[in-house]
Amino acid sequence: MRLEGDRARSFTRRALLVGGVQTGLFGLLAARLWNLQVEQNATWRLLADDNRISERLIVPPRGRILDRLGRPLATNMPTYRVRVVREQARDLRGVLERLAMIVPLSAERIDEIERQARSLRAFVPVVVREDLSWEQVASIAVRSPDLPGVMLDAGLLRQYPYGSTVSHILGYVGAVSREELQQDPDPLLQLPEFRIGKNGVERSHDAALRGRAGLLRVEVNAVGREIRELERHEGDAGADLKLSLDLDLQRFCFERLAEQLSASAVVMDVHSGAVLAMVSVPSYDPRAFARGISTELWQALVADPFHPLVNKCIRGEYPPGSTFKMVTALAALEAGVATPKTEVFCPGYMVLGNARFHCWKQHGHGRLQLEQALAQSCDIFFYEMARRVGVDGLAAVSRRLGLGGPTGIDLPGEKGGLAPTSQWKRERFGVPWQKGETLITGIGQGFMLATPLQLAVMTARLANGGQAVEPWLARSAQGQPGAAADLGFAAEHLAPILAGMNEVVNGSRGTARAAALQGLGVAMAGKTGTSQVRRITKAERASGAHKRKDRPREHRDHALFVCFAPVEAPRYAVSVIVDHGDSGSATAAPIGRDIMRRTLELAPGGGPLQISGLEGQRP
Known part of the structure; x- marks a missing residue:
């Protein structure tokens, strides 16, 4: 009987010890959960939002260039552009060749688009052309079933209404080069559609003409695909530049x-x-x-x-x-x-x-x-x-x-x-x-x-x-x-x-x-x-x-x-x-x-x- 009593007391002590350990572990877990969910709630919510929300810059309208009486020498013209998504196109080259029947595309340009598309994620759109006429837009829209992955949207194109008459003074804009990207820390230059002044006053006064970028916040999934737009803040358009020119x-x-x-x-x-x-x-x-x-x-x-x-x-x-x-x-x-x-x-x-x-x-x-x-x-x-x-x-x-x-x-x-x-x-x-x-x-x-x-x-x-x-x-x-x-x-x-x-x-x-x-x-x-x-x-x-x-x-x-x-x-x-x-x-x-x-x-x-x-x- 005495042996049985000793065994019972020993079991009770062990059970209490195990229970105490378990209670301590559950207490630590609860405290950690409290710390994560209550005390660090803002921090972890921000990190989660960073994974869920993608922020992107919006290209601002470039400032106009005017003559001494305020007549526009360089403006921005609304234009249509066509882009293609590799994931949706499936046969990207075939789609581009069919698109070339509507919008002139050289073989070199098609090769360049393919290389650019492969360097990006499959769902990221690649710009094909930015200066479409309304007739070309209509033709692409009509043939959209034969052009999977092709999408149309609007943008702004730099316009020089007087052409060669003022070209040496105004200069022109163009895509950002690798050297320019390394020299200028402005994040605007990293946008594929952004254009920078290359010559003339477009270049010498580029900082004032380019304006300040806007901000777009979109929700994305785990692989970065856009789900919906959450918020949009338009940037500041570039300043107009008045010249002494008559x-x-x-x-x-x-x-x-x-x-x-x-x-x-x-x-x-x-x-x-x-x-x-x-x-x-x-x-x-x-x-x-x-x-x-x-x-x-x-x-x-x-x-x-x-x-x-x-x-x-x-x-x-x-x-x-x-x-x-x-x-x-x-x-x-x-x-x-x-x-x-x-x-x-x-x-x-x-x-x-x-x-x-x-x-x-x-x-x-x-x-x-x-x-x-x-x-x-x-x-x-x-x-x-x-x-x-x-x-x-x-x-x-x-x-x-x-x-x-x-x-x-x-x-x-x-x-x-x-x-x-x-x-x-x-x-x-x-x-x-x-x-x-x-x-x-x-x-x-x-x-x-x-x-x-x-x-x-x-x-x-x-x-x-x-x-x-x-x-x-x-x-x-x-x-x-x-x-x-x-x-x-x-x-x-x-x-x-x-x-x-x-x-x-x-x-x-x-x-x-x-x-x-x-x-x-x-x-x-x-x-x-x-x-x-x-x-x-x-x-x-x-x-x-x-x-x-x-x-x-x-x-x-x-x-x-x-x-x-x-x-x-x-x-x-x-x-x-x-x-x-x-x-x-x-x-x-x-x-x-x-x-x-x-x-x-x-x-x-x-x-x-x-x-x-x-x-x-x-x-």
Whole structure:
């Protein structure tokens, strides 16, 4: 009996021990459940929602680009696009080939779509085309039973209503490249349908134009498939960008230059620096880039010998030729090595050592002072001025007038030209500067290079009394710039140069007298230029072959003209360069005259264009 009692007590103790352990375990489990379900409820609910809810960015509408009067130059056009889902299509290539019967798709494009679809999950839609016409949309909808996995939706496509007329200023948008994605942390760039500015103001002002992304929250299942849309917050559209450009003047300049194979022109306000027109021909249609340019068209544009993709106004570097003679004259006056009354005799050539430097007029101009030398564009006079000043003195004045470095205009890819110095040549070629090189630099030849925009800036700074005006197309919210800094040129040195430019156009012996303004009651001053693209040999000069009209085009001189008006109260500056145009006075000057005439005609009320506030209406 005693043994049985001991066994019973032992069993009871074991049962109590097991029960206590079980109770403790259940207590710990309950406490953990309380901790998870009550105390950490918010944390685990958030993690669950992260697995259940997918957040996606919504592409905002891109800001418009407007001209100075608010007329749209770049807008967004509603468009239809077609996408395909690999999972639903089953035979993806077969579906794409049937779709190609409605929407043109090359074999290369079909291969690209297949590669993109395989790199994504089977249920993720892939964009096939984004610029469908309504007829194509209707055809796809009608044949939808034969096109499984194909879906239609709406989007926005960048629209350039004036096409090639403003393409070099506006630029274009395109898909984000891998390099751009690495350089810019904006998550918008990761969206396949997002387009970024690639050139022109679309690129330089891209951050303001792109806007801020919206947010879409959708419910997804365990494998990421969309179940339903939960919430949508539209983003902020990009800011509209108003340019200084005048559309009417831009179109006139484009039409006036269109007859040339390759040419450029710039119109700017000499006081504010506002660029009113900037044209480079030939041009291209930016709409082709917005839709996705074909390989064939891209190769044709790149291979074109007249370079339609290049904005020659900021990237074309030319010897300025005789349009540089104002710089040489000003450098001589500022250095004190000449006065407006200094005379130089021109027999048609100048001898330096064993070399002979010729004037464009074979038998010379005789004895000339500064104003007549500018009016008749005497090379010998400016050879002598350059010899007295030296190349470093020429370079210093060049830079003060806006040559020899980028102007800073708000366009990407601007080149700076070249104002050579003796040190530059030694560093570049390892040889000293020669005196003969100074002479030809004095007439804008040799190493000297300038862009059409730089020549417009140079002309503006001369015309406005030596103020350091800087060119621009769009200003930020900070408003218009204050007064330009004074470059420090003496008024008595600028006056004879402006008088000489007046004689070029309005004098009886001026090289541009045939291009004088008529019928407006306003006078224009200017300077012609003809810059050589290859050296003239002694044999060619003796035979006159360098003046023959049947020379190959690539051997002909560039034709240049710069001008400002009105003479009494300068407001506008114009520069024109016609590639291989042969003669500044015969080819470029008439174009410059017509552009200046149109600029004055378009001024509201017959007065100056109202630039300061970028406001106003065309009468």
